[in-house]
Amino acid sequence: MNALLVVVALSVQNVDALAERFAAMTAVTGYEQVMTDSLLALLPGSMRDRTGNVTLTLGRGAPKRLLSCALDEGGYAVGNITDDGYLTLRRVGGVPRAYPLFDQQLEGHRVTLFGRRGAVPGVVGVRSTHLARGRPAAPDPPFTVDNAYVDVGATSRADVAALGLAMLAPVSLTKRPHRFGNGLLAAPAVGRRAACAALAAAALSRPRVQGTVVVAFTVQSLYADTAGLKTVKNLQGPFAAAREAILTTRYTGTAVETVALRDVEALVADLARWIGAPR
Amino acid sequence: MILGLLAMLTIQDTGRVAEAQAVIAQLVESYGVSGAEAPVRQVVQRLLPSWARAETDTAGNLWVRVGQGDPAVVIVAHMDEIGYRVDSILTDGSLAIRPRGGFFPSLFEAQPALIHTDRADISGIFLPRDTGMTRRTPPPLQVSVGATTRAGAESLGVQVGQTITMPKQYVRLAGTRATGRSFDDRMGCAALILALQQLDRSKLKHQVIFIFSTREEIGLEGAEAAARQLGTTPRRVHAIDTFVSADSPLDPQNFAVAPLGAGAVARALDNSSVTPPAYVDSLTQIARTRGIALQIGTTNGGNDGSVFVPFGVVDVPLGWPLRYSHSPAEVIDLKDLVSLADLVRAIAEDW
Numbered sequence: 001m002n003a004l005l006v007v008v009a010l011s012v013q014n015v016d017a018l019a020e021r022f023a024a025m026t027a028v029t030g031y032e033q034v035m036t037d038s039l040l041a042l043l044p045g046s047m048r049d050r051t052g053n054v055t056l057t058l059g060r061g062a063p064k065r066l067l068s069c070a071l072d073e074g075g076y077a078v079g080n081i082t083d084d085g086y087l088t089l090r091r092v093g094g095v096p097r098a099y100p101l102f103d104q105q106l107e108g109h110r111v112t113l114f115g116r117r118g119a120v121p122g123v124v125g126v127r128s129t130h131l132a133r134g135r136p137a138a139p140d141p142p143f144t145v146d147n148a149y150v151d152v153g154a155t156s157r158a159d160v161a162a163l164g165l166a167m168l169a170p171v172s173l174t175k176r177p178h179r180f181g182n183g184l185l186a187a188p189a190v191g192r193r194a195a196c197a198a199l200a201a202a203a204l205s206r207p208r209v210q211g212t213v214v215v216a217f218t219v220q221s222l223y224a225d226t227a228g229l230k231t232v233k234n235l236q237g238p239f240a241a242a243r244e245a246i247l248t249t250r251y252t253g254t255a256v257e258t259v260a261l262r263d264v265e266a267l268v269a270d271l272a273r274w275i276g277a278p279r
Numbered sequence: 280m281i282l283g284l285l286a287m288l289t290i291q292d293t294g295r296v297a298e299a300q301a302v303i304a305q306l307v308e309s310y311g312v313s314g315a316e317a318p319v320r321q322v323v324q325r326l327l328p329s330w331a332r333a334e335t336d337t338a339g340n341l342w343v344r345v346g347q348g349d350p351a352v353v354i355v356a357h358m359d360e361i362g363y364r365v366d367s368i369l370t371d372g373s374l375a376i377r378p379r380g381g382f383f384p385s386l387f388e389a390q391p392a393l394i395h396t397d398r399a400d401i402s403g404i405f406l407p408r409d410t411g412m413t414r415r416t417p418p419p420l421q422v423s424v425g426a427t428t429r430a431g432a433e434s435l436g437v438q439v440g441q442t443i444t445m446p447k448q449y450v451r452l453a454g455t456r457a458t459g460r461s462f463d464d465r466m467g468c469a470a471l472i473l474a475l476q477q478l479d480r481s482k483l484k485h486q487v488i489f490i491f492s493t494r495e496e497i498g499l500e501g502a503e504a505a506a507r508q509l510g511t512t513p514r515r516v517h518a519i520d521t522f523v524s525a526d527s528p529l530d531p532q533n534f535a536v537a538p539l540g541a542g543a544v545a546r547a548l549d550n551s552s553v554t555p556p557a558y559v560d561s562l563t564q565i566a567r568t569r570g571i572a573l574q575i576g577t578t579n580g581g582n583d584g585s586v587f588v589p590f591g592v593v594d595v596p597l598g599w600p601l602r603y604s605h606s607p608a609e610v611i612d613l614k615d616l617v618s619l620a621d622l623v624r625a626i627a628e629d630w
Contacts, residue, residue, distance in 0.1 A: 086528060100412050101389075107414075108386045108606035110450070110458065121450050123458050123608030129382050130523040130579040130604050131530045134550075140413040149528050151602070151610055153452025155540075163453055176446065178391035180402035181425010181435075186391060254389040256404040 015201045015268050016261045019185060022193035022200075023177040026112060028075030029093040029222040031170035034114065035071060039217050042200060051231040052219040058275060059209030063240035066214050067271065068229060069196040070221035070244070073189040074102070076145060076171040078113065085154030087113070087122070089171055091145045093222035098253025104143040105255045110174035111150060117164030121174070122152040173255055185264075186256040191249035194259045195267065199245045202271035213275050214239070245271060296455055299616040302326055302472055303457075304449040306465035310395055312362035312442035313379045313497045318395075319358040319468070323491050326472045330480075338504035339493040343475065345627070346483030350514035352630070353488045353592070354474075354623060355502055355583045356467030357495030357520065360460070361605050363387070363420075363443040365394065368433065372426030373406065375419070376443055380496030382605040383415045390445045390607070392422045396436050405445070445607060455540065455613040462609045464495065466599055466616055467519035473620035474627065482628040488513070492583050495520075499551075502583035506590060513592045515558075517626060518584035519619065522546050522576060522598030535578040537600040540612040542572025543619040546596040551581030552588060558595045561630065569625045572618045574600075597622060 027035040032052055039054045040046050046056040074093035081087050096102035108126030112119050125148075150171065154160045177187040185194065196217055203215045214236050218228035233239065247267060250258045305326065311319035320341050324333055327343065334342045341358070361380030368374055374394075378384065389407035393400040403424040408417045422443060426432040447460040471489050488509075493501030502518075522544040525535040537544045545562055547554045559575060566573035584594035599615040 082528075084528075099407065101407070104385065104414060105389060108383070108603060108608045109390075110608060121452060121458070123452075123603065123610060125527050125529050126383070126386065126603050126606045126608065127529045128523045128525070128527075128602070128604035129606070130521075131525060131535060133381075133579055135531075140415055142412055143414050151452070151458075151527075151608075153454050153456030153458075153610070155454070159453055176391065178402060178404070178446070180391075180404060181423070184425045186404050251389065251404070251407050254407045256389050256391065256407065258404070 015197060015265055018201060019194040019197040019261065019264050020177045022197045023185065023187035023190045024175045025193070026075070026114065026170070026172040026175060027072050028077065028170040028172055029072035029220055031114070032072050032219045036217070036219070039200070043203060049231060049235055051228055053228045053232050054217040055232060055236065056203055056215040058203065058213045058215060059211055061211050063211040064214070065211065066216060066232065066237070066239040066242040067199065067275065068216040068218050068232065068242070068244050069199045070192055070229070071196050071217045072219050072221050073172070073192065074222060078165065078167055078169045078171060081157050081160050083157060085156050085159050087150040087152065087160065087165065089145050089148045089150065092170070096253055101142055102253055103145045105173060106148050107143045111171050112174045113150065113152065113165055114170045115164035115166070120152055120163050120165055122150045125149045125151050178256070183261040184258050185261055186258045188255050188257060190257045190259050191247045191252065194264045195245040195247045198264050198267040199271060201268045202275065205268070205272055207272040208276035210276055243274060295617045296613045299469065299473060299613050299620065303465060303469040303616060306468055307449045307459040307461055308447065310393070310444055311359050312364065312395070312444060313359040313494045315395060315442045316358040316493050320491065323358065323468055323472065328476050331475060336504065336508070338501045340501045340505050341491040343489040344486060345478065345480060345489065346486045348485040351486040351488055351512055353490060353509065353513045353516040353587065354471060354627065355490040355492050355505070355516065355518050356471050357464045357492045357501065357583055358468060359493055359496050360444070361496050365437065365439050365441045365443065367439060368429045368437060370429050372424070372428050372432045374422040374424070374432065374437065376422055379442070380605070384420055385415045385417055386606050387445060388417050388420060393444055393446055394422070394424065394437055395442045395444070398436070401435055401437060447607065452610065456610055457613060458608055458610050460607045460609060462601055462611050463521040463604060466521070466611060466619070469616055470519050470619040470623050474623035477620070477624050479628060487627045495583055499581060499583050499586050503586040506587040511590045513587065515593045515595055516584040516587040518582035518594065518596040519623060520582050520596060520598055521580070521601045521604060523578045523580055523604045524600035524602060526600055527602050535576060537574045537576045539600045539602065539610065540614050541574055542615055543622045544574040544576045544598045544600060546578060546582065546598045547575055548577035549580055549582060549596070551585035552594045552596065554595050555593060558593055562595060565625050565629050566622055569621065571621045571625060573622065
């Protein structure tokens with residue numbers, strides 16, 4: 001798709017589709033390459049720095065300002081593989097703060113593992129309801145990542161390896177963005193993804209630019225106190241002003257984190273104005 | 280020679296697995312909470328062989344009668360699945376819901392929701408809790424369709440009594456494994472359909488009644504209506520339903536350990552019935568004669584055949600091993616479906 005077609009495709013009404021498309025992607029913090037590959041393809045003239053951030057420079061001269069969004073998400077990586085073909089996990093991105101039952105959302109649900117041969121479907125096991133019946137009720141603490149056994153249909157370590165899966169493969173809940181109500185979009189980490197979609201749409205709308213604006217899609221926001229953003233500032237700064245694209249979300253941190261698509265559209269317009277007229 | 284034979288068998292097995300998958304995938308991706316099985320019934324009817332004459336009774340059960348003569352044998356699998364129904368629409372537009380069947384409600388929490396109507400499904404979400412941070416005992420779940428008033432929800436088409444599930448998809452895993460929701464008991468339905476497709480009707484020595492039943496998950500209600508209608512006429516009943524397996528690192532290994540991929544399972548002892556040992560032996564002999572993989576086991580749960588027992592009908596239930604029962608991430612092995620379908624066919628033709 002050439003640049004002109006991209007601009008046409010990203011008319012305001014299609015920002016909704018871009019938000020949904022971004023929400024369907026996975027970018028576990030530190031393992032964002034697949035999504036940044038997509039951004040590089042989407043944004044002509046963009047580049048990837050040594051940390052993995054994708055940046056696009058608009059305009060020229062002073063003042064030089066920074067407009068960013070964090071594209072990564074908390075998730076998991078394969079921590080071990082058992083002899084009988086299950087994979088166990090470690091959390092990536094620290095202890096989730098927004099939703100105390102973040103890990104529990106794995107239990108009994110589909111996950112996607114990103115191996116060397118592409119995405120691999122799996123599930124996280126849960127006790128069979130029927131087999132819990134008639135047995136004394138056990139203590140009921142929340143499910144944590146340490147309780148997660150990922151079942152990809154393998155029966156041995158060799159089966160797992162044949163799927164292209166190994167230690168450190170990133171893992172997330174399977175992304176299936178879900179529209180409901182009057183223009184609501186639900187998905188894991190949809191707030192971040194929709195904000196990045198708004199930023200991409202604003203950059204692609206060819207806004208009037210005041211001075212230089214570095215548009216940055218940053219990685220590793222959950223490590224080293226925003227490692228990716230700090231890298232952009234150190235490599236391309238100093239900046240006279242900086243703004244992060246953020247959206248209001250409901251049910252934050254859950255698998256049905258929700259944004260209003262009219263807020264996404266409004267953010268596109270607001271970011272385009274910011275690019276053209278610094279306050 | 281041996282290599283050639285192995286290659287032929289592999290081709291044959293691949294074909295059988297593909298055939299089984301073509302049936303089960305369609306059944307798993309249809310929706311039918313207990314009492315609202317019409318979409319599943321339509322898929323079953325579409326998959327039946329052209330010669331089959333299907334009838335729906337007042338309980339919603341779908342009957343296919345094959346062969347003639349007494350004593351009749353009944354083979355039954357249930358079409359319904361667990362889920363919720365809309366109990367009331369609250370003033371803030373959210374939906375109070377009631378479970379249909381037994382499962383961990385936490386598995387539905389904070390998930391996309393579908394409210395099923397006679398027309399298009401309505402999208403919503405199962406709301407996440409904000410208190411009671413335990414694993415499996417959340418406060419009563421509610422659903423949002425994005426409305427903020429009762430009138431707003433009603434304007435979207437929501438009505439009390441509609442059923443609710445979450446979106447589902449049949450997904451192939453490694454080898455011959457697959458995942459999805461409501462394999463219980465679409466695998467049973469698929470086994471009946473595959474058996475009917477392969478059936479040699481000239482071999483039947485008596486009438487065999489295939490029943491696709493309703494409302495199993497809320498108390499075997501459809502099967503009970505069928506059992507009352509048939510009374511003491513049948514000699515045997517075979518409920519074809521899930522063998523909930525402890526073949527996972529999460530369940531106690533005291534019983535119910537039937538490995539996935541090792542074939543159909545005689546559900547010889549569960550919470551609703553005990554199969555007379557002589558009948559288990561007969562079943563084993565039929566499987567052995569035909570070279571069909573069969574495991575013998577005991578698991579938890581009830582089965583549709585048990586409501587025929589008070590009429591003097593012997594219940595010989597069969598299943599296939601299922602991991603993570605009544606969850607959105609149930610896992611099966613397609614080889615077990617092939618084995619189960621072969622065994623259902625053998626029972627109809629030979630027993």
